[in-house]
Amino acid sequence: MAFVESKLFGIRTALGLQWSCGMAKQETEGLFEGEIGRAIEMIKPGNGVRIIGAAGSGKSTVIAELVTRLERFGHTPRVINALRTQRNIPLAAIDALELATRPGRTRVVHLANALSAQLAAQHQPVIMIDDIQYVDQHSLAVLEDVLRRTDCPLVTSAPASTPLGQDHLALLARRSEAVIRLHPLSDSETSSLARRTLGNPLTRAAAARLVSASEGNPKLVVRIVQAAVLAGQLSLNGKEWKMTSDSLSNEHMAGTLEEMQSELSPEQVVALLPKPDTAPTANPAGVRLTPREVELSALAGEMTNWEIAEYLEISVRTVENHISNALRKTGTTSRAVLCELVRKTAGRGR
Known part of the structure; x- marks a missing residue:
């Protein structure tokens, strides 16, 4: 497979491969200051927080920034990044914490004992779960037992459109929580994010098309402009990126759409698929x-x-x-x- 050297992205990009799941910190810096500030104010007195939004709305970015800020304030975050591919594997989420247990002591009660003991020994611990909908049932049982024994705050992220299972809701019910919804970017924020990603602004026509295609979704904004440059649909004309076709849909969006399809509207998916x-x-x-x-x-x-x-x-x-x-x-x-x-x-x- 041919590789294209891209100074624009600072990486070697393999054509046709999926984009990385996250957004670069410099691209999203400052976008979620209000939401992060509200979350920290809720966590400080011991309350829980649930970050909700559409796929690509920045939930993982907010969780990652919260980890950094909480560590700066003296908290000890224990982070679980739940994976779709491991949601049916017993204890996959808890195993990510690498708890120290005696050989053979891997039942729910043993793991709950180990995690509770660790939290008790740490300064201002916070349990943080990115994509709680992918946490397996056995790990949920461990976490619910731990929350029953401790007063540790629980911070989670979850999609706005996908209903959570009863076991997930039972875990969340263990703590009073504030729900913080990530809203779509405004037109000006969309244009600003595209400029940070590409290094130069879009023309007014290209910006309008991007706003329509992305519906203010941060991850889609980044992926659409990156893919459009690779596909030759955006070309640098002087100091602005100009559209060279009537569409922003292309084959390079396939990986992103597959990754995000379960939480995107059918209209968004159809609009971004190659025609x-x-x-x-x-x-x-x-x-x-x-x-x-x-x-x-x-x-x-x-x-x-x-x-x-x-x-x-x-x-x-x-x-x-x-x-x-x-x-x-x-x-x-x-x-x-x-x-x-x-x-x-x-x-x-x-």
């Missing part, structure tokens, strides 16, 4: 989908199979089968497109 040479021929209005296939297809663009299964209290295999059948019947290969087609058909009174 096919011909329109899809599938039309759900002429296809007989079962009521269950319609129900699950309408959720498929915004939620993963695991999240749908948890939300509807059915098995993941059942979800997989129904969505696979719907994709086959409609002749589509994209969950986002399937979701869009089903919703439009329902809106016409199918």
